[in-house]
Every structure is written in structure tokens, then in C-alpha cells.
Amino acid sequence: MDYRLLLLILPPMEFIIEAVVKAVKELYQTDIAAKDVNLQETRKEFEGQVTLVTFPYTKVSRKGPEQTGGEIGEYLKENVAEISGFNVVKGFLNLSFSDGFWLDKLKGEIALDDFAVAVPNSKKVMVEYSSPNTNKPLHLGHIRNNLLGFSVAQILDAAGYEVIKTNLVNDRGIHICKSMLAWQRFGNDETPESAAIKGDHLVGKYYVMFESKMREQLKPILSAVYDDGDLSAFTDIQKPKVQALLSNIAKLKDLVVQTPDNNTKALNDLNAKIAADEDKVKEIAKTATELMQQAQQMLQKWEAGDAETIKLWEIMNGWVYAGFAETYKSLGVAFDKFYYESNTYLLGKDTVEEGLASGVFFKKEDGSVWIDLTADGLDQKLVLRADGTSVYITQDIGTAQLKYDDFKMDESIYVVGNEQDYHFKVLFLILEKLGKSWAKGLYHLSYGMVDLPSGKMKSREGTVVDADDLMADMYKTAADTTEEMGKVEGLSEEEKDKLFRTIGMGALKYFLLKVDPKKRLLFDPKESIDFQGHTGPFIQYTHARVKSVLSKAGYNAETSTSDVETLGAAERDLIVLLSKFPQTIQDAAATHSPAVIANYVYEVAKNYNKFYHENPIMQAETESLKQFRLQLSAATAKVINKGMGLLGIDVPERM
RNA sequence: GGUCUCAUAGCUCAGCUGGAUAGAGCAACAGAUUUCUAAUCUGUCGGUCUCAGGUUCGAAUCCUGAUGAGAUCACCA
Structure with missing residues (x-):
């Protein structure tokens, strides 16, 4: 920790700064600004508590650093009662405060009940953190998020802010439907009680099951593609995309053959590109599996308000919430306000309309709505699909507005991993361009991922560290x-x-x-x-x-x-x-x-x-x-x- | 390929709006308990602060470039 800045603005140190300014004026007839007084903590090996860096004053004193330091030190010792002594080492003037000064500090400040209790700064700040998906239990990464969010909220509170802790629960979407579908199909009416498993873990079990069963269905599709060039599983829209990827992969493989074996860097690059394209093929193929299609259908039913689907969704989310509540309790974190995406996922569309009217957004031929951020060094970004449905950022625009309408906070902090740096850059920029006065108070508290020695935690490889x-x-x-x-x-x-x-x-x-x-x-x-x-x-x-x-x-x-x-x-x-x-x-x-x-x-x-x-x-x-x-x-x-x-x-x- | 982030002791990290001989912990080794808790304390060992330039009286810290690692560039969230 670097305390130089702290010493500069620590109220009790102000009198030293003033005294130095005065000393330089009287000794060398030169005015210097308070911010140019460079005070720092005295290093352990020297005597004193506060050190003045005197290099900057040698120009006005026209003397060596040692002599300059000595002169200023002498002046301070004579004129500042609290300073009991000093020593000079090169360009550093080490000042000792009297023991009486420190004893007064202890008794008159540190020992008092209101020590370190900040006066309210009449600012309101929201801290959104945790924000889990309701299809899986929490893992180590979530723990970091939760602890960070809670702690930052505590710190802001102690610093004088009024703090609102919020949790935006991602309780809807395709990932939830996956768990639901797997439970419906393979669950045999299992419940947390009957299985004696925490609710979030039970739902997570079915999410994992969905993924593994879906992978089984994926195999024949992929082998048809790669072995026989058979694309019949795909839709007419998908076919050309897959075709393009396949020919690209073939090209890359040719390049691999032509690259000399000793050029490992080039080979690695090529292989990484091949893997990336193969992944893209796989992603498309997943949508062709029967399970994925069923899950999509379930999502549509949910969005249409189908009673049976909603009921199952409520039951399973209930299990998850009970599990999360337990985990939150163990972690010792809490929230003042919950937002649920099932309530907010349709928000943001009217704001898009606003932006369209004001020319911040523009419409493409197909009817989709975009914003052009290329002038700001970013890309074009879609904010509304051609069919009028929202994307992730649309919701976030709407939710940001909702939160502000609810609390009118001065600052709003999003505790979210650094993999979303780009997203938040775009989001904040859009809100600024929309002329939201509160946009400048938004802050993405971007934290690093928790890695294992083997790299990222991967659920597929069973390396996820469960909370x-x-x-x-x-x-x-x-x-x-x-x-x-x-x-x-x-x-x-x-x-x-x-x-x-x-x-x-x-x-x-x-x-x-x-x-x-x-x-x-x-x-x-x-x-x-x-x-x-x-x-x-x-x-x-x-x-x-x-x-x-x-x-x-x-x-x-x-x-x-x-x-x-x-x-x-x-x-x-x-x-x-x-x-x-x-x-x-x-x-x-x-x-x-x-x-x-x-x-x-x-x-x-x-x-x-x-x-x-x-x-x-x-x-x-x-x-x-x-x-x-x-x-x-x-x-x-x-x-x-x-x-x-x-x-x-x-x-x-x-x- | 574009953009962003990171690189400090064997390991995990401080230090970064420029200041003294770059600090801790772990690990290794050597010590300390007739006395308030040894989950402690003291000491030894351990560094071309990734590399190369630049700015400066002064660079781990600021700038440029290189190398390495990660993230991101979805009509996913």
C-alpha cells in the first residue's frame, strides 16, 4: 500500500504541507503549490514518520539536496510544535513527530467510539453482484463475485455512502429449460427431499444430464457431416454456413500439411483456428439435436405463458432459491433488492424506440436495430432483432433504467467478471449516447477469473470447484x-x-x-x-x-x-x-x-x-x-x- | 487479424497519479516459550521487477516496440 497520497490528504498532515510551503517561501522566496509538496511514509530503516522529498526544491534553493533538506528541516523544527526532530539522507528529509503528538492521536481520535466512522456523504450507490443463473449451483468463481460485491458494499457504506445491494437473478432462458426438460424426461419426479440433495445441486444435476444426453445425439450428426459430408440435419439457413466452415477447415488443414514441422508456432496457430471453426460447426449442430429443439420449444412455451411450463419452472426455480439461500447464508452475504430477469427481459425496447427516434440507433433493411460505435473504436452492435425481440444488451439497457427509476442513485456498480469488459463498455457508451444523465455514474467492477493450475474450471471435465x-x-x-x-x-x-x-x-x-x-x-x-x-x-x-x-x-x-x-x-x-x-x-x-x-x-x-x-x-x-x-x-x-x-x-x- | 488485460523471489502476492538499498507470506534452513495464546516472534537463503528503447536529476511505476499468457470481437447470456 502506498500511503503517499493518503498523507497528502490526511487532514492532520495538512499543517505540515502548509509549513513546508511557508518554509520554502521564507527560505527561498518562492511560492509552491500545496499539491507539489511530496510527503511520504518514512521507510523503516530511517528514523522519523513522515518524509519530505526535497529534490524539487534544490532548483529554488540553488543548493545541494542535503543542505536544502537541512534548512527546511531546521525551519520546520523551529516553527512546528509537533515536529520534534529530523534527519536528512540525500534528498529526503525525515521528520519525527513528538510522542505527545502520537499519544494525542491515540487518545483523542483512535480510541474514540466514532473512530473511522465516516460522515455520510449523501451519495447513494447501488452494488449489483452475485447475479446467478438458476440452472446450476454456485462455484468458486461465484464465491469471488459474492465476496467482492458484499465487501465493496460494506466498504462504501463505511466510507459514507448509502448503499443498495442488489442481485439480478437470471431465472429464465434456454439454460433453465435444459434442466427442466432433462428433469421432465429423466427425473422420475425426483425432488430435493426425495433425493436428499440441495435444490440447486439437484437442478444442476439435470442440467449436466441434459448436456451429456444432448452430446450423445450430437455424435451421429457430426460423424455424418465429417465422414459423409451429409448436411441433411441442418436447416436451409444453416447449410451454407456449415458448408463455408467446412471448406475453411479443409483449407486450413491443407496449410498444416504444407507447413514445415519445425514451425511450431505457425502450426499451433493453424490448429487453434481449425479447432475454433470445428467448434462453430459443433455449436450449429447442437441446435439440430432433438433435445435442443425440444428445449427451444419449451422456451417458446414459457414465453407464451404456457401454464404447465410455468408451473414446472416455478417449482424448479423454487428448489434453486432454497439452495442459494443456504449458500448465501454460509457466505454471509445479503441483498436489499432482488431483480429477476423473468420480469425484466422484455424491458429496454421502448428505450430502443427512443434512441431510434433521436437517431442514436439506426434500422437495417431487415428491420433489425443497431448502433454504430466504430467512431469510438468499437463495432456495430445489434440492439433489437429483426423480429423485434430483445438481445442481452437490450435487457441491460432496460434494467439500468429500471434500477435508476427505482433508486435514483448517484453511482451504480456492476460486479461482473472481466470476460464481459466489452459488453459493459458498449452498454455504458450506449446509455451515454442516449443522453442518460446517470450514465456517468455507472461502473463495471471487473474482476479476474479464478483459475486452477490446469487453467479454467470446466464443468465438462469435472474441475469445477463447488461452492x-x-x-x-x-x-x-x-x-x-x-x-x-x-x-x-x-x-x-x-x-x-x-x-x-x-x-x-x-x-x-x-x-x-x-x-x-x-x-x-x-x-x-x-x-x-x-x-x-x-x-x-x-x-x-x-x-x-x-x-x-x-x-x-x-x-x-x-x-x-x-x-x-x-x-x-x-x-x-x-x-x-x-x-x-x-x-x-x-x-x-x-x-x-x-x-x-x-x-x-x-x-x-x-x-x-x-x-x-x-x-x-x-x-x-x-x-x-x-x-x-x-x-x-x-x-x-x-x-x-x-x-x-x-x-x-x-x-x-x-x- | 482487431481490441482489451496481465507479466515483480522457487510458489502466492504487495509495491505502480515517478523518489532512498524493490517488500510480505509460503517453501527451505537456524533460533526464541520459568512471563499476557508458538495459528506467534527473530534471523538466514532467495530478484537482469519478461526483454529492448525513450522521457527524467531519478523508472518496477510513465511512453513506444517486442515476447509470452489470458479475455473478447454472437441476431448466447
Whole structure:
């Protein structure tokens, strides 16, 4: 974490900046802007807490950096009461604040109940996250999404926003019909109760079944195509497309033959292209399977409001929702408002009409409606089919409008994977071109995919890491580890259960949230998530340890008094770090990054552990010193608790 | 092919609106508990910050190019 910016805008540092401006003016008769005062955190190996970079002033001082630094340092020491000393290393002026300054900070700010409680900024922000499909259970990728969304919402709330958490459930469409059809055909009236399976997993089972049965039907079609050149399975519209793909594949294969064996790069490229075209053929062939056609028919029935289809859809979605509710509860995430695509999928058409009238969109000969974004470096994009039906982006245009009409929020954040970067670029641009005043408040929180060592998770290869399984694994690991360490003495079954859950989820959540959201994340199922080092349990343990000391000492914040005037190094470092919490929250909010909080809380825990090791608390030399160290400990526990809370992670009183 | 993202220690990651000798954790090795919880602490080992140019007093950080990895370019969602 880079705290330079933070120091610049941290209110308590303003007086230093002002003093530097004044110093340069008086010493060198030159006016400099406050934003040109380059303050940063002093590196560990030097004395001091704040460092002024003095290279920029050598021009106006016409002296070497060391001498310039010395002069400014002398001036600051004389004129700023809080600065007790300084040292100069090359172009760096390291400033030491008096211990009294830091002690005041602890007592007058950090220890108070309203520390890091932001004043409301009277802005409203919506965070849409999770947004699952109702045909499959959630997996590790969804966990990342859910934790990110929930945490970002917590952080924004702590930063002063009014937050609305929403979930746009993708509850309709061809993928749901696949599960429905497979259940209808092969299910034998199986229910979550009769099968003793969670509802979402049961529905997922039929989705998988559909795919595998459909694949069986695909084989003869494909072998007819490739072995006999028989295209009779396709419609007249599809035939020429397939024909074109096949001849392209043949051409590419010729090229492969002509390419020398040692040119592996060219061969790989060619083979990738062949595979891509073969995939396209396969996609078209899928639509020719009997099961796919039945599923399509079912979708049409659903859209027509066919009573029987709707009934089945409601039953199966009900199973899924019950399953999701359980998973959400385990994850500790929640929502203020649910939107369902079954209600919103027809939205957006009137907005398209608007855009057509205003000339933002144009109609092609076949009646389909498009927008031309080539001037913005993007492509042409279809927004309404020739038959007047919606596509994905049409719905999103409509849903964006609906959300704004519902809440009139200043900002709206979509927590969606980076595979949809292009989609959101287009969506936001369209809304802007439509003249929506709120379009500038839209933000795509694009996060990286969760990959396995083998690459992407693939359901077909059974490498999908199921959310419920993973959480159960974490619980078990937490339980085993804790028991092994003999830390469960005197705990009731209920307390143990709660503790294992807290630790297991803490490890998992921290593991996923400590990484910058936009980066892809590697998860190795073979290596269990660590409980030591830079981990959730490490921080939880630190908290438990603080709490243990506080209770053993019978610490009472109301009555505790102390008159210590000087600080040890570890104590001072800890206070300096704690004082940065409010600004860290603002920074995390501005960058939409829980990782900022995660790394900060880790620093706090690490610093506390160092302090704890070096300084006796109960056996401190004086009662006053003991009380001071307890106050510092209590403040640390509070920051850890609150910081972890922003990540959706609980901290135990003992572990 | 066009566009976008990423590349830092053996591994997983910080650091990136330009500043000091690039930091953690894991792994490996060596230590610390008569004292508040050893899920801890201390130390050792480990780096051409992918490469090549450029801007600058100063570049892991900014710019250009190359290489490698991923995503995307559907009348799917």
C-alpha cells in the first residue's frame, strides 16, 4: 500500500504541507503549490514518520539536496510544535513527530467510539453482484463475485455512502429449460427431499444430464457431416454456413500439411483456428439435436405463458432459491433488492424506440436495430432483432433504467467478471449516447477469473470447484487444525461449531479478497488454503489474543487512565498505522478494492504481534504503562474487528 | 487479424497519479516459550521487477516496440 497520497490528504498532515510551503517561501522566496509538496511514509530503516522529498526544491534553493533538506528541516523544527526532530539522507528529509503528538492521536481520535466512522456523504450507490443463473449451483468463481460485491458494499457504506445491494437473478432462458426438460424426461419426479440433495445441486444435476444426453445425439450428426459430408440435419439457413466452415477447415488443414514441422508456432496457430471453426460447426449442430429443439420449444412455451411450463419452472426455480439461500447464508452475504430477469427481459425496447427516434440507433433493411460505435473504436452492435425481440444488451439497457427509476442513485456498480469488459463498455457508451444523465455514474467492477493450475474450471471435465463443497472443506480443515492444537477446551459444541465456521470462512474469504480484484486468481485445490502467515486466521488469532489479554487484565475503557509521555518504537509504529485506518477505507472505496483493506489489516496484526512480543503488558513496569498498552491493544482489536468486518470476516474472542 | 488485460523471489502476492538499498507470506534452513495464546516472534537463503528503447536529476511505476499468457470481437447470456 502506498500511503503517499493518503498523507497528502490526511487532514492532520495538512499543517505540515502548509509549513513546508511557508518554509520554502521564507527560505527561498518562492511560492509552491500545496499539491507539489511530496510527503511520504518514512521507510523503516530511517528514523522519523513522515518524509519530505526535497529534490524539487534544490532548483529554488540553488543548493545541494542535503543542505536544502537541512534548512527546511531546521525551519520546520523551529516553527512546528509537533515536529520534534529530523534527519536528512540525500534528498529526503525525515521528520519525527513528538510522542505527545502520537499519544494525542491515540487518545483523542483512535480510541474514540466514532473512530473511522465516516460522515455520510449523501451519495447513494447501488452494488449489483452475485447475479446467478438458476440452472446450476454456485462455484468458486461465484464465491469471488459474492465476496467482492458484499465487501465493496460494506466498504462504501463505511466510507459514507448509502448503499443498495442488489442481485439480478437470471431465472429464465434456454439454460433453465435444459434442466427442466432433462428433469421432465429423466427425473422420475425426483425432488430435493426425495433425493436428499440441495435444490440447486439437484437442478444442476439435470442440467449436466441434459448436456451429456444432448452430446450423445450430437455424435451421429457430426460423424455424418465429417465422414459423409451429409448436411441433411441442418436447416436451409444453416447449410451454407456449415458448408463455408467446412471448406475453411479443409483449407486450413491443407496449410498444416504444407507447413514445415519445425514451425511450431505457425502450426499451433493453424490448429487453434481449425479447432475454433470445428467448434462453430459443433455449436450449429447442437441446435439440430432433438433435445435442443425440444428445449427451444419449451422456451417458446414459457414465453407464451404456457401454464404447465410455468408451473414446472416455478417449482424448479423454487428448489434453486432454497439452495442459494443456504449458500448465501454460509457466505454471509445479503441483498436489499432482488431483480429477476423473468420480469425484466422484455424491458429496454421502448428505450430502443427512443434512441431510434433521436437517431442514436439506426434500422437495417431487415428491420433489425443497431448502433454504430466504430467512431469510438468499437463495432456495430445489434440492439433489437429483426423480429423485434430483445438481445442481452437490450435487457441491460432496460434494467439500468429500471434500477435508476427505482433508486435514483448517484453511482451504480456492476460486479461482473472481466470476460464481459466489452459488453459493459458498449452498454455504458450506449446509455451515454442516449443522453442518460446517470450514465456517468455507472461502473463495471471487473474482476479476474479464478483459475486452477490446469487453467479454467470446466464443468465438462469435472474441475469445477463447488461452492458448498469448498466451504465444507474449509470448515473441516479449520476443525481438524483447531482440535489438533488443543484450542477447544471448555467450548460447547455450539461454540465449537461457530468457531470452526468463523475460522474456515475467514481463511477462505481472506484468501480470495487479499488479491487485487482485477487480477486473475489462482486456486490450487490440492493445496489447502493456509492458516499461517498472511492469512485470515493469522489476523483472527491476533484479535483473539488481544481480547484474551484485555479480559485477563480486566480492562475497562471508561476507567483506564495513563500518563505515559514517551513511546517505544513498536508502540509508535502501531499508533501511526492505526491512524491511517479512516483514510484506508476511503482509498479502498475509491478504488473499489477490498484488497486494500485486507493488506492494511494484515499490517496492523503484524505490527501488533511484534509489539506484543517485545512489550509485557500485564507485567509492565508501571500501572500507567500497563494501562497505556491496554488502551493501545483495545484500539488495535477495534480496528482489526472493523477492518475484517469490511471484508465480511468475523473475528473470534478466543481461538 | 482487431481490441482489451496481465507479466515483480522457487510458489502466492504487495509495491505502480515517478523518489532512498524493490517488500510480505509460503517453501527451505537456524533460533526464541520459568512471563499476557508458538495459528506467534527473530534471523538466514532467495530478484537482469519478461526483454529492448525513450522521457527524467531519478523508472518496477510513465511512453513506444517486442515476447509470452489470458479475455473478447454472437441476431448466447
